[in-house]
Amino acid sequence: MSRSAHPAGPRHADVLPEGHYTAPPTDLNALEAKVWSRTVTRDAEGAVTVGGIEVARLAEEFGTPAYFLDEADFRARCQAWREAFGADADVFYAGKAFLSRAIVKWLKEEGLNLDVCSGGELATALGAGMPAERIAYHGNNKSPEEIERAVEAGVGRIVLDSFQEIARVAHIAESLGKRQRVQIRVTVGVEAHTHEFIATAHEDQKFGIALAGGQAAEAVRRALKLDGLELIGIHSHIGSQIFDMAGFEVSARRVVQLLAEVRDEHGVELPEIDLGGGLGIAYTSDDDPREPHEIAKALTEIVTRECESAGLSAPRISVEPGRAIVGPTAFTLYRVGTIKPLEGLRTYVSVDGGMSDNIRTALYDAEYSVALVSRRSDAAPMLVRVVGKHCESGDIVVKDAFLPADLAPGDLIAVPATGAYCRSMASNYNHALRPPVVAVKDGEARVIVRRETEEDLLRLDVG
Numbered sequence: 387m388s389r390s391a392h393p394a395g396p397r398h399a400d401v402l403p404e405g406h407y408t409a410p411p412t413d414l415n416a417l418e419a420k421v422w423s424r425t426v427t428r429d430a431e432g433a434v435t436v437g438g439i440e441v442a443r444l445a446e447e448f449g450t451p452a453y454f455l456d457e458a459d460f461r462a463r464c465q466a467w468r469e470a471f472g473a474d475a476d477v478f479y480a481g482k483a484f485l486s487r488a489i490v491k492w493l494k495e496e497g498l499n500l501d502v503c504s505g506g507e508l509a510t511a512l513g514a515g516m517p518a519e520r521i522a523y524h525g526n527n528k529s530p531e532e533i534e535r536a537v538e539a540g541v542g543r544i545v546l547d548s549f550q551e552i553a554r555v556a557h558i559a560e561s562l563g564k565r566q567r568v569q570i571r572v573t574v575g576v577e578a579h580t581h582e583f584i585a586t587a588h589e590d591q592k593f594g595i596a597l598a599g600g601q602a603a604e605a606v607r608r609a610l611k612l613d614g615l616e617l618i619g620i621h622s623h624i625g626s627q628i629f630d631m632a633g634f635e636v637s638a639r640r641v642v643q644l645l646a647e648v649r650d651e652h653g654v655e656l657p658e659i660d661l662g663g664g665l666g667i668a669y670t671s672d673d674d675p676r677e678p679h680e681i682a683k684a685l686t687e688i689v690t691r692e693c694e695s696a697g698l699s700a701p702r703i704s705v706e707p708g709r710a711i712v713g714p715t716a717f718t719l720y721r722v723g724t725i726k727p728l729e730g731l732r733t734y735v736s737v738d739g740g741m742s743d744n745i746r747t748a749l750y751d752a753e754y755s756v757a758l759v760s761r762r763s764d765a766a767p768m769l770v771r772v773v774g775k776h777c778e779s780g781d782i783v784v785k786d787a788f789l790p791a792d793l794a795p796g797d798l799i800a801v802p803a804t805g806a807y808c809r810s811m812a813s814n815y816n817h818a819l820r821p822p823v824v825a826v827k828d829g830e831a832r833v834i835v836r837r838e839t840e841e842d843l844l845r846l847d848v849g
């Protein structure tokens with residue numbers, strides 16, 4: 387099987403490093419708090435519940451595979467981020483992680499803003515009542531129609547990603563008789579992944595405008611000249627699933643340096659800086675994410691220090707967590723089908739979903755945990771690979787994990803931390819019907835995105 391290497395490096399290599407997963411967890415029935423959403427517990431009889439409801443009951447009512455989203459946890463995480471950053475900063479939830487009308491409503495209620503990066507996401511946000519001024523519009527190739535719609539709606543900011551876009555947004559805003567608030571997305575020569583960051587000398591990527599070679603300074607020069615634009619700040623987003631704050635440190639320092647250059651050249655202090663998202667979550671027991679208040683403290687200190695030394699007044703900071711808010715709040719529930727022990731290797735456990743509901747394992751060599759949730763078991767651990775039902779040998783959900791050896795067809799297993807980039811990246815491969823998202827809270831479960839039906843599939847296929 388050939389798959390592209392994960393930028394995070396050898397930790398994700400095909401061959402497990404020495405000592406990795408050689409020992410099964412001491413208690414297969416334990417649900418490690420950091421990888422499961424807040425209200426998930428296993429009761430005395432061994433059944434797992436979320437939001438006070440047994441998962442077996444959820445499976446019966448909503449079927450499998452399905453995503454169950456812990457609404458109380460989602461709201462608590464929104465609150466934690468908002469409180470951590472306080473009134474002098476803005477938290478934008480990155481809608482691409484997972485977006486639905488219910489999510490928009492919760493964000494609105496919890497005082498968060500929202501990042502969108504397509505016409506569809508914008509339509510969802512506006513349609514569900516997010517005030518336009520709380521929406522930021524991203525993307526490296528926004529169409530003129532999308533830009534027009536965003537400007538017309540009055541989005542709070544458009545993040546400009548190229549020289550062409552600077553001219554295009556200015557032109558559209560002017561022709562609509564508006565002045566659009568914008569930020570310029572810069573690439574700072576840093577790429578961060580998981581436990582390390584990589585300094586990149588040149589910027590070989592599609593997003594943003596390079597600080598290097600005076601490109602970003604030139605972008606600012608142009609934006610400041612255009613009547614259709616109100617340049618409010620500089621934006622930088624350095625990677626994903628990041629635990630190490632060093633990348634943010636370098637990024638903030640370089641962005642502040644640009645702000646100082648802008649002040650020196652134009653006599654203007656741009657009032658905002660956006661440090662993007664990318665904060666990591668725990669997919670397995672190996673991951674130790676930071677709490678929002680630690681992240682806020684670290685980022686605020688870096689920006690304050692850099693601004694002081696550049697003689698700038700501190701800009702308003704914004705951050706854009708997607709995964710860190712929604713990722714840990716949901717798990718995917720699957721029913722076990724075929725079980726195939728491969729002597730001397732491992733046991734393949736097939737479930738009723740797969741790469742159509744979670745592409746991250748195939749796409750990024752992502753790691754996940756898994757647990758038997760319909761009952762407890764005191765059987766010995768067996769090394770498993772959880773695979774889907776698609777016609778593709780790379781259709782893996784959990785590459786290496788332990789489940790009890792008495793696992794049987796019909797058992798329910800759950801994969802935690804699938805709230806981000808799973809439903810939002812789901813596909814109809816093999817004409818799979820995309821699973822529903824069910825919000826669970828205080829003993830009540832409610833479908834927020836329904837399961838696709840064969841009728842849905844056929845409706846698009848007009849013959």
Ligand SMILES: *Cc1c(COP(=O)(O)O)cnc(C)c1O
Pocket residue numbers: 480482483501524623625626627662663664665706707708709710806
């Ligand atoms: C994807 C993205 C985010 C969110 O990233 P997470 O890893 O989900 O936190 C934030 N900002 C921008 C510009 C992005 O592209």
